[in-house]
Every structure is written in C-alpha cells, then in structure tokens.
Amino acid sequence: METHNDFNLGPEEIRALERTYLFSTYKRSDLYCAHGEGAYVRDIAGRRYLDFLAGISVNSLGYNHPRIVGALRDQGGRLIHCSNLFYNPFQGLLAQKLAGLAGMERVFFTNSGAEAMEAALKIARAYGSARGQGEKSRILTLRNSFHGRTLGALSITTQEKYQAPFRPLIPDIGVVEALTPEALAGAFSDRVCALVVEPVQGEGGVFPMPADFMQAARELCDRHDALLVADEIQCGMGRTGKFFGFEHYGIRPDVVTMAKSLAAGYPLGAVLGNGRVAGSLGPGDHGTTFGGGPLACRVALEVLAVIEEEGLIRNVREMGDYLVEGLRALARNHPLMGEIRALGLMIGVELGAAARETVDRLLEKGVIANAAHETVLRLLPPFVITRKECDLFLETLDGVLGGIESEKPRPS
Numbered sequence: 529m530e531t532h533n534d535f536n537l538g539p540e541e542i543r544a545l546e547r548t549y550l551f552s553t554y555k556r557s558d559l560y561c562a563h564g565e566g567a568y569v570r571d572i573a574g575r576r577y578l579d580f581l582a583g584i585s586v587n588s589l590g591y592n593h594p595r596i597v598g599a600l601r602d603q604g605g606r607l608i609h610c611s612n613l614f615y616n617p618f619q620g621l622l623a624q625k626l627a628g629l630a631g632m633e634r635v636f637f638t639n640s641g642a643e644a645m646e647a648a649l650k651i652a653r654a655y656g657s658a659r660g661q662g663e664k665s666r667i668l669t670l671r672n673s674f675h676g677r678t679l680g681a682l683s684i685t686t687q688e689k690y691q692a693p694f695r696p697l698i699p700d701i702g703v704v705e706a707l708t709p710e711a712l713a714g715a716f717s718d719r720v721c722a723l724v725v726e727p728v729q730g731e732g733g734v735f736p737m738p739a740d741f742m743q744a745a746r747e748l749c750d751r752h753d754a755l756l757v758a759d760e761i762q763c764g765m766g767r768t769g770k771f772f773g774f775e776h777y778g779i780r781p782d783v784v785t786m787a788k789s790l791a792a793g794y795p796l797g798a799v800l801g802n803g804r805v806a807g808s809l810g811p812g813d814h815g816t817t818f819g820g821g822p823l824a825c826r827v828a829l830e831v832l833a834v835i836e837e838e839g840l841i842r843n844v845r846e847m848g849d850y851l852v853e854g855l856r857a858l859a860r861n862h863p864l865m866g867e868i869r870a871l872g873l874m875i876g877v878e879l880g881a882a883a884r885e886t887v888d889r890l891l892e893k894g895v896i897a898n899a900a901h902e903t904v905l906r907l908l909p910p911f912v913i914t915r916k917e918c919d920l921f922l923e924t925l926d927g928v929l930g931g932i933e934s935e936k937p938r939p940s
C-alpha cells in the first residue's frame with residue numbers, strides 16, 4: 529500500500545507501536561492522518577475525508593491555510609522559543625488584541641486549555657484570599673461541565689467518568705445541579721470566589737446556556753463579590769457566530785479562558801482578566817516555560833487577522849443557519865434524530881444509542897464527526913466550510929441514518 533508519511537509506516541505498524549509504547553488513554557478511530565487541505569484531511573493511503581470536527585474545534589481556518597503556513601515557516605526560521613525570562617515582540621501585541629476583543633485588561637499565556645483553566649483557578653483563589661481571610665475559597669461549577677484533565681481543571685469537570693479514579697480532587701468545589709437561576713442562587717454564598725461556566729457546554733453534549741441563567745450568573749457574582757469565569761476554550765474565537773460565546777448573552781465575565789483554535793493547531797492557551805483581577809497574580813505567582821512563545825503568538829496574530837479579513841465569523845453564522853435548516857429537514861424523515869442544539873458552527877444532534885454507530889459509519893463514508901457524551905452527534909466544522917461541503921455532509925448523514933434505521937426495527 530502506498531503510504532503518505534516520511535517514515536513509511538502502515539496502519540498495522542502505527543497501531544502496534546502505540547499499543548506497545550503509549551499509555552492507553554485514547555480510543556482512536558481507524559483514521560491515519562497524513563495531511564490536510566481546507567476542510568479535508570487525507571489519510572496515509574491518500575483517501576480524502578470531509579472534516580466536520582476540525583480537530584475538536586482547533587482547525588477553524590481549515591487545514592494548511594496559506595497564511596498560517598507562511599507565518600509558521602517565517603517565524604520558525606527566525607525564533608521558535610526564547611523563554612519568559614526575556615521579551616519577544618509578539619506576546620504583548622497578541623495580549624493587546626485579545627484584551628481588546630474581550631473587554632479585558634490583562635492576559636497570561638499558556639500551552640493548553642487545561643493550563644488556562646489552572647491559571648483561572650489560581651486567579652479565583654487569589655481573588656478570594658485577598659478578600660475573605662481564608663473563608664472565600666469556594667468555586668462553583670456546573671453539572672456536566674468539561675474544563676480539562678489536569679487536577680485543578682478536573683476538579684471542576686463534573687462528569688463522574690473523568691473524576692472517579694483521581695479523587696481526592698481539589699477541595700471546596702460546589703456543583704450547580706441545574707441550569708436555572710434558582711439552582712444557581714441556591715449554590716451561592718459569600719464564600720464563593722468564582723463561578724466557572726462554558727457559555728456553550730461542548731464535551732457535555734452541546735448545550736448553550738439559557739439566557740436567564742447567564743444573566744443570573746452575572747448578578748449573583750456581583751452580589752457575592754465573586755468572579756464570573758467564562759471558559760471559551762471550545763466555543764470562543766468565532767465558533768458560535770460571535771467572537772466570544774458570552775457575547776450572545778449581553779453580559780461580560782471577569783475572567784475568560786481560551787485555547788484550541790487560538791493558534792490554529794499550534795499549542796497556545798490564554799487566560800484574560802478584567803480590572804477586578806488585574807492585580808491578582810504578581811511576580812512569581814505563576815509562570816510557564818513555553819506559554820506565549822514567539823512562534824505561537826505570531827501564528828495567533830495571523831489567525832486573528834485571517835478571521836477578520838476573510839469575514840469568517842459571518843460565514844460561521846451563515847453556514848450554521850444553513851446546516852441547522854438542513855438538519856431540521858432531515859429530522860422530518862429520520863425518527864432517530866432528536867433535539868438539534870446549535871449556536872453558529874457548534875452543533876449537537878441527539879441520536880441516543882445510535883450516536884457512536886453514526887459517527888463510525890460517517891467515517892466509513894469519508895466524513896469526520898464526533899459523538900459527545902455518547903448520545904450526541906457533535907459537529908464542529910471549520911469556519912471556511914462551504915454550502916457544497918454542507919450539502920455533502922447532509923447527504924452522507926441522510927444515507928447513514930437511513931441505513932441504521934432500516935436495519936433496526938423501531939420499538940413498538
């Protein structure tokens with residue numbers, strides 16, 4: 529078999545190496561990625577797949593965007609890393625841009641989403657300890673949330689399957705059990721230093737926050753002198769049809785976390801804070817070797833320029849509407865399809881027990897998607913997606929669902 533990788537490994541060899549030498553943390557699908565182009569990725573045999581997952585909301589500009597490749601090549605040839613002991617020309621520029629977009633004052637750069645959450649948690653605890661003489665350390669999180677796998681981020685990720693093996697987690701975390709203002713008010717007290725919210729829960733199954741819940745979140749944080757932390761790691765950067773997910777709710781958080789598509793696949797995360805927290809981390813309070821390096825920041829500046837100059841957020845809104853319309857039309861013929869939830873190009877379709885099988889069969893037909901929370905078909909296509917590609921996706925999904933439905937007699 530012809531293989532498109534410099535090491536000339538076939539699927540069996542790739543699998544065998546991983547099985548032997550990697551911790552078995554990932555349940556991988558049978559796709560051996562070799563290179564990408566726009567909304568498509570090719571496997572090592574040269575087969576093309578339409579990607580409606582975009583590396584889990586990372587490859588938002590599509591694969592191999594020429595301006596991103598150009599920035600990587602150019603900066604890679606100049607300076608990849610210099611550590612945070614010294615200045616690089618791009619960190620301050622990127623911080624200025626992000627702060628301006630979010631209405632924030634300060635930025636700290638990390639290498640991943642989980643690390644951005646760790647920094648946010650430290651800001652929250654520092655804010656509380658400056659006010660509460662040790663009494664204001666409680667952090668509220670929502671049931672079904674996902675904030676990452678490091679111990680701090682995991683402590684506010686309230687999904688049993690992720691937390692169970694790693695207890696005890698960090699103390700003084702409160703869980704809001706329902707997305708209602710009443711449930712939120714019931715969990716609040718003056719001991720709370722922060723509430724952490726994904727404006728659209730992603731891993732939990734694509735749940736946009738209800739508007740009254742977000743408004744109550746802002747009010748309760750103000751009333752109890754607590755920070756509202758928006759985790760924009762998956763839903764930020766334009767994914768929902770506005771630059772930040774929180775913009776849909778007419779409120780502004782105090783702290784914002786970002787990562788995923790910030791540098792189009794080159795690892796970079798950030799935590800942003802407003803004036804309330806500008807003084808909460810001082811010299812020596814936090815740090816990282818890699819975070820905010822010149823290559824990552826230069827690429828992120830290019831990502832922001834491309835999003836703006838190519839009008840990509842408008843395309844997110846248009847293609848999001850187009851896909852939802854198409855999915856609603858499909859739902860009329862497919863009893864398997866349940867609720868469709870969407871904000872821009874962050875789309876979830878309830879498929880019950882058929883979600884996993886749908887994803888597997890889509891892959892067989894050359895389309896990449898994902899099952900979130902086991903029962904939800906999650907779609908996170910790149911912002912550059914076209915109508916034609918949406919049509920191809922809908923047509924393929926139509927065939928796959930038809931196949932599953934015809935094989936399984938409907939319950940009477």
Ligand SMILES: Cc1ncc(COP(=O)(O)O)c(C=O)c1O
Pocket residue numbers: 584640641642643645674675676677726730731759760761762763787788
């Ligand atoms: C909302 C949210 N927060 C945090 C994270 C963790 O980011 P990372 O995987 O880069 O650590 C993720 C990753 O899926 C996420 O979706």
